[in-house]
Ligand code: SF4
């Protein structure tokens with residue numbers, strides 16, 4: 001991100017009440033709209049605005065290989081495979097190319113932290129409205145000191 005965004009994130013992380021309010025607002029919004037699982041390292045904009053952490057194996061780089069021929073999940077046959085859904089939506093939105101971006105495994109230390117502030121801090125990839133993925137160097141690796 002930028003020096004300014006890093007300062008905004010640092011300010012939020014120094015003030016627990018503010019941090020909790022931001023994290024709560026994000027949580028309520030994303031849970032309601034995207035069924036967010038609180039991973040703290042959001043890749044929604046790379047995955048056709050569909051949360052890949054809803055996969056029971058929490059796979060972040062495409063399906064596990066067990067998707068049933070009718071598009072249902074091998075673990076929960078009553079549900080659609082989330083990666084089947086992601087591909088279908090990406091095709092509709094013209095965002096299939098974005099699915100080829102490699103995402104590092106989820107860092108469990110970031111669970112239930114604010115992905116918005118993690119993005120501002122430069123810990124995770126930025127939200128991308130564009131249809132092409134950009135190369136971004138993450139500037140921070142440490143998790144926020146508060147939760
Ligand atoms: S990718 Fe992570 S932060 Fe984004 S909606 Fe899914 S669980 Fe929530």
Ligand code: SF4
Pocket residue numbers: 054055056057058059062063064065066067068072073074075076080081082083084
């Ligand atoms: S079938 Fe799809 S949703 Fe089910 S575990 Fe495999 S990748 Fe995840």
